[in-house]
Amino acid sequence: MAVVIVIVLCAPGLLGISSLSAQQQKSQTGTQKRVTGVVKDELGTPMPGVNIKVVGTSTVTVTSVDGNYTIAVPGENAQLEYTFIGYDSQRITAEKNQLNVQLQPSDRKLSEVIVVGYGTQRKKDLTGSIASVGSKDFNPGVSGSPTDLINGKVAGVQIMSNSGSPSSGSSIRIRGGASLNASNDPLIVIDGVPLENGGISGNGNNFLSLLNPNDIENISILKDASSTAIYGSRASNGVMMITTKKGNLDKLKFNFSTSFSLQQKTRTADMLSPQQFRDLINEKGSDAQKALLGTASTNWNDQIFQTAIGNDNNFSVSGGIAKKVPFRASFGYMNQDGILKTDNVKRISGSFVITPSFFDNHLKVNFNVKGSINDNKFANTTAIWTAAAFNPTQPIYSGNTNFGGYYETIDNAGLPVVKANLNPLGLLTQENNTSTVKRSISNLDLDYKLHFLPELKAHVTLGYDYAKGNGSVYIPESAASNFKTGGRNSVYSQTKSNKLFTAYLNYVKDFEPIKSRLDLTVGHDYQNWLAETPQYTDMNVAGDVQSIAAADYQRHVLLSYYARMNYSFDSRYLLTATVRRDGTSRYSPENRWGTFPSLAFAWRAKEESFLKDFKPLTDLKVRLGYGVTGQQEGISNYSYLPVYVLGNEYAQYKLGNTYYNTYRPASYFSNLKWETTTAYNAGIDFGFFDNRISGSVDYYTRKTKDLLAYVPLAAGANFSDAGTTNVGNVKSNGVEFSINAIPVKTKDFTWNVGFKIGRAHV
Secondary structure: OOOOOOOOOOOOOOOOOOEOOOOOOOOOOOOEEEEEEEEEOOOOOEOOOOEEEEOOOOOEEEOOOOOEEEEEEEOOOOEEEEEEOOEEEEEEEOOOOEOOEEOOEOOOOOOOEEEEOOEEEEHHHOOOOEEEEEHHHOOOOOOOOOHHHHOOOOOOEEEEEOOOOOOOOEEEEEOOOOOOOOOOOOEEEEOOEEOOOOOEOOOEOOHHHHOOHHHEEEEEEEOOHHHHHHHHHHOOOOEEEEEEOOOOOOOOEEEEEEEEEEEOOOOOOOOOOHHHHHHHHHHHOOHHHHOOOOOOOOOHHHHHEOOEEEEEEEEEEEEEEOOOEEEEEEEEEEEEEOOEOOOEEEEEEEEEEEOOEEOOOOEEEEEEEEEEEEEEEEOOOHHHHHHHHOOOOOOOEOOOOHHHHEOOOEOOOOOEOOOOOOOHHHHHHOOEEEEEEEEEEEEEEEEEEOOOOOOEEEEEEEEEEEEEEEEEEEEOOOOHHHOOOOOEEEEEEEEEEEEEEEEEEEEEEEEHHHOEEEEEEEEEEEEEEEEEEOOEEEEOOOOOEEEEEOOEEEEEEEEEEEEEEEEEEOOOEEEEEEEEEEEEOOOOOOOOEEEEEEEEEEEEHHHOHHHHOOOOEEEEEEEEEEEEEEEOOOOOOOOOOOOEEEOOOOOEEEEOOEEEEOEEEOOOOOOOOOEEEEEEEEEEEEEEOOOOEEEEEEEEEEEEEOOEEEEEOOOOOOOOOEEEEEOOOEEEEEEEEEEEEEEEEOOOOEEEEEEEEEEEEO
């Protein structure tokens, strides 16, 4: 006979421990039962070490490493109390044998989960300058782009429309710009997929307009270097992180929304009326000028501008497939006119996301695909200037068929006068400039929490971003704008793709005996971009070639390794350290790799004994941060290599009676290297009266060295008279202040007031 002795070692707070007296083991009513379940936090993560007590007795147990527990209770009416440091306690009547509980943080506002690079963090644990805007705080109304949702919502973030056109997009600046000629746009990350800056043919730089704002759940802005350095070489201008909506296992929900808008020009340049113009010329003009006066009275601004009508329609359905797989599907249609006649954008969009879980929630899957088709019609914006400068005493139409019937200034030969202003309305109606742009962004996230070590999880993201733009420009040969060339009939296209592989490990553990929390992340990224542009031939209506642009093929790769540590002690002292190493194909092997570290510290003064009991004060945190970020956007993919490019019509070679474009060497700099920005940040976060009044103050300073700039070159020093190279340094600093208040808060009505301001100096 063999004797097996099993010894189980239990660390306090890790495995379930029950303490039952002999008397308690016998139910007074004879109905004693065992209750089992799992306890999770606000994120749905199992919580080890939660204290569970049968109210009125000394029966106690704690949850295991998986958040599971088992406890004996005396009767149906017994109550269980669940307690854990930093979380609200709960009392639940043990009516069932299975009780699953979700605890909420004691201060839910401070424990709000914020999306950061490669994961999430509790708001109270943040050490960097990060702002988060949720869907309930987005700007209302028709939104052509996600940037419209947060315009004016975040201090230090400027969102400026490039023009009044719905197809023009916006420029985003986080704490101003850090570069001269390289990109000053922030890195944009959608559901974990970093996008490439810039746009695509047929949509300009308005790449974000291809994403339906109605599908967005949250936008986080990472502003200081301590929070952005985890993205290393692309984070000098801040990071905008966009999280889209997902489904849940609630009952099936349908949602439909529609909005209608009218937009008008607010003001134009001060103009003389037609009669005032006529009086001025008659009084001050020469005989030749007087001879140009007509008999009409035309307000050219009224002819080119219109009331822009827009509507945005969105439908979504969410719920659970077979009550096991959360899903969300959406469809959107937007039609927006511009205030300039013939300007219009139509967008059809759709999305589908499923988020199933397997192996008792140890494996979480997120598959998300978003697609859109934009049909653009571009107005000729030259009409805005000509409307301000065109003779208001002349009519719109000439009364004959020349130049499409529009009045134009002509010479004695009946041809348009060289460099004369053209009929503003004719410029708009006689140009048909259209494009169709298709885009799809998809990602597959696999998040696995190890069974044998639940504090450790492995995360893998596969991302793909594909866009294709096609466009055409047609101007009839009768139009004055292209009268000499015989009109215009040209087509163009471009394709872009972006592939991403991300893998990282994340370890999070609370050490209750030493009042500490440790959050470690290490990972690797591989990202590959490709842009293909076929040869572009500009022709007239008859098919005669006017100019040729060579085909273009651009690609580059970024390899990255990174690590981050977040440590908190007693919920008072917080430390964050990150390091990232990037290698890009845009630089030579000698300069290819760059290292970008950061360090930040925060002190939650509110948790100190001398402030903890001061009830009016809800939150007080002091932050200090330092970090180094890099820059590689806005430059050519092959600037360090000697390459040949197709010359223009001024560099042709004659063979027989035919002229051929020649290839010639382009300028290059073999020693091109990283542009780097070193930044410091100091800030204070505060909240009063249960955060009915809250805000922050930040001061930052940064210095960019080895600036990437397009500068003139000495004659004979290279193959061009100008090129992109590393030159000089630039410094900037600024202050940001934001304050929010909730003057009225009832069950049915909440009034929020906010004020934000930023000041930067270069």
